[in-house]
Amino acid sequence: MPSLRLLQLWAVAQALPVPLELHYTAEGQRSEATGYRPVHGGQWPLAVFLHGTRRAHNDAFGVEACRYLAESGFAALSLQYTNKAYPGGCSDFDHRSRQVGEGLRQICDRQDLGINCALGVAVVGFSLGGQIALKLRNFNANVSAALSIAGSLLFEGQCLMNHDFKLERSKRRITVGSEDRHYGSRIKCVSSSGYDCGSNNCIQPDGSGFYMFTEDEVGRTPSHNYYIDPLTQGMAEDFKLSDAPWGFAACVRWLLGDPSLPNASNRQPGSARLTGQKGPLLLEVKSPKARAEDPGPLDVEDLEDRDFGREARAPMFRAGANSQSQARDAEVELVKDNSAAIGDEQAADAAE
Ligand SMILES: *[C@@H]1O[C@H](CO)[C@@H](O)[C@H](O)[C@H]1NC(C)=O
Numbered sequence: 001m002p003s004l005r006l007l008q009l010w011a012v013a014q015a016l017p018v019p020l021e022l023h024y025t026a027e028g029q030r031s032e033a034t035g036y037r038p039v040h041g042g043q044w045p046l047a048v049f050l051h052g053t054r055r056a057h058n059d060a061f062g063v064e065a066c067r068y069l070a071e072s073g074f075a076a077l078s079l080q081y082t083n084k085a086y087p088g089g090c091s092d093f094d095h096r097s098r099q100v101g102e103g104l105r106q107i108c109d110r111q112d113l114g115i116n117c118a119l120g121v122a123v124v125g126f127s128l129g130g131q132i133a134l135k136l137r138n139f140n141a142n143v144s145a146a147l148s149i150a151g152s153l154l155f156e157g158q159c160l161m162n163h164d165f166k167l168e169r170s171k172r173r174i175t176v177g178s179e180d181r182h183y184g185s186r187i188k189c190v191s192s193s194g195y196d197c198g199s200n201n202c203i204q205p206d207g208s209g210f211y212m213f214t215e216d217e218v219g220r221t222p223s224h225n226y227y228i229d230p231l232t233q234g235m236a237e238d239f240k241l242s243d244a245p246w247g248f249a250a251c252v253r254w255l256l257g258d259p260s261l262p263n264a265s266n267r268q269p270g271s272a273r274l275t276g277q278k279g280p281l282l283l284e285v286k287s288p289k290a291r292a293e294d295p296g297p298l299d300v301e302d303l304e305d306r307d308f309g310r311e312a313r314a315p316m317f318r319a320g321a322n323s324q325s326q327a328r329d330a331e332v333e334l335v336k337d338n339s340a341a342i343g344d345e346q347a348a349d350a351a352e
């Protein structure tokens with residue numbers, strides 16, 4: 001006969017997260033938020049999932065992401081938002097961020113769900129959702145960590161990359177494939193993360209930063225669709241369960257502040273109290289002299305001062321020009337760029 005204790009453990013393991021479904025109204029639109037909360041306890045930190053362009057918030061990927069996050073101890077909601085097409089410029093991007101930020105506020109304000117945003121709000125996004133995630137703190141001060149899956153920011157000098165991240169870099173993490181034609185560029189990862197390690201592995205001791213993985217590491221083409229299982233449209237198992245730095249499992253452990261990280265005192269990016277300390281890495285203020293000697297990981301503010309050589313002249317940097325028309329051209333390129341990405345996704349989906 002199994003012991004009572006074993007039976008209890010079995011019961012806990014069998015207990016599936018509890019579905020959540022609610023609505024929010026923001027920017028004149030009523031939207032859904034669906035996901036799960038853990039079975040036990042209460043007063044959970046919140047994880048928000050934001051899907052990519054044209055993907056339904058509650059498709060298999062969105063559902064699995066939320067279930068995994070709920071099994072990890074978050075109340076997790078995938079927010080529907082205006083994502084039928086890639087944003088046509090800065091005001092459009094901001095409009096969507098305001099929409100999501102307001103939805104988040106309404107969720108945080110509810111007393112009946114057992115969600116406690118003061119324990120932390122992690123924003124996890126794929127593609128466009130990942131881009132919004134990195135900047136959502138600018139629209140809602142409750143955001144305490146961002147995990148961007150294949151969603152580095154593209155352009156210098158305009159809304160998507162104008163160096164005004166309210167969320168400090170020690171709370172931002174990016175995972176992206178080297179064959180992602182749109183987001184898999186080291187310079188984009190450097191701009192979006194605020195760290196430059198001179199390598200594709202730029203995960204910091206505290207788990208923030210970026211990891212751009214290659215085919216050698218994952219055993220198949222690390223394209224924009226690497227994360228998605230072509231049959232189920234859910235999360236690809238090797239991504240979901242991988243403890244390698246690019247894997248979802250490892251990234252969620254970072255959100256939770258895994259004590260096995262090299263510096264355990266830097267714990268809990270996702271579940272740190274909002275009024276709490278900043279990540280130690282950010283507080284490390286160097287004298288200008290020390291800085292000159294050791295460029296170290298850089299703050300985004302430093303980027304303009306750095307010579308990135310050839311890569312710095314890549315198209316996204318052209319948007320850094322002050323002239324309005326150049327910025328507009330860049331936006332147009334951005335839209336084209338992403339339409340192409342979506343075309344690719346669909347072609348890839350159809351081919352599988
Ligand atoms: C932040 O969360 C608190 C609850 O912890 C809530 O009262 C407040 O309205 C939220 N603010 C925003 C901007 O979401």
Ligand SMILES: *[C@@H]1O[C@H](CO)[C@@H](O)[C@H](O)[C@H]1NC(C)=O
Nearest residue numbers: 205206263264265266280281
């Ligand atoms: C670890 O955290 C402590 C306290 O925040 C800090 O002083 C120290 O520099 C950190 N070490 C590393 C390797 O990040």
